[in-house]
Amino acid sequence: MDYIGHRIKRLPDTPHKIAMGIACGVFVTFTPFFGLHFLLAWFLASIFRGNILAAIMATFVGNPITFPIIAASSYQLGLRILNLNHEKTVWSKIHDSFQEAFNTLWANIRSIFGSEQSSWDGFLEFAQEVFLPYLIGGIIPGLVVSGLFYVFSKPLIAGHQKRRRLKLQERYARKMREEVEKKTF
Numbered sequence: 001m002d003y004i005g006h007r008i009k010r011l012p013d014t015p016h017k018i019a020m021g022i023a024c025g026v027f028v029t030f031t032p033f034f035g036l037h038f039l040l041a042w043f044l045a046s047i048f049r050g051n052i053l054a055a056i057m058a059t060f061v062g063n064p065i066t067f068p069i070i071a072a073s074s075y076q077l078g079l080r081i082l083n084l085n086h087e088k089t090v091w092s093k094i095h096d097s098f099q100e101a102f103n104t105l106w107a108n109i110r111s112i113f114g115s116e117q118s119s120w121d122g123f124l125e126f127a128q129e130v131f132l133p134y135l136i137g138g139i140i141p142g143l144v145v146s147g148l149f150y151v152f153s154k155p156l157i158a159g160h161q162k163r164r165r166l167k168l169q170e171r172y173a174r175k176m177r178e179e180v181e182k183k184t185f
Contacts, residue, residue: 013054019149
């Protein structure tokens, strides 16, 4: 994670574009589009004219440690917004539902090339009971958290770029003085 932060700070772009890219990447982590976060971050960064590499790297905010928190809070908020029944074991419901949906998808892909029968029964239930609440519930916290990342990262990046520019100017000035001193002796 330190490397990603270091890489983001050294991106050759304006602080606004880098911070916008970070915000896009963070927002995407609050969506249930697992496996597509890089593509969605790229797409949003392109639309909002943010730095695409910063957006892709910022999707690492969603990781095995944070996903259970993000998923559970987004799903529960979506259930409240849509006025649906609350599940007591939220994380296990999300995990099991996504696993079942991916298994159904994989089985249907295999049925194209084999003799197995195609069935989408569980997928529609998953879309209505888990995916939609997660998607709807992820919008508000996604906007809030990505907005906070933008607000805090922009001045940090600007400060880092300014310090880096001053160091480079000092290094250049020192090198020029050394060359002048070599020529005078």
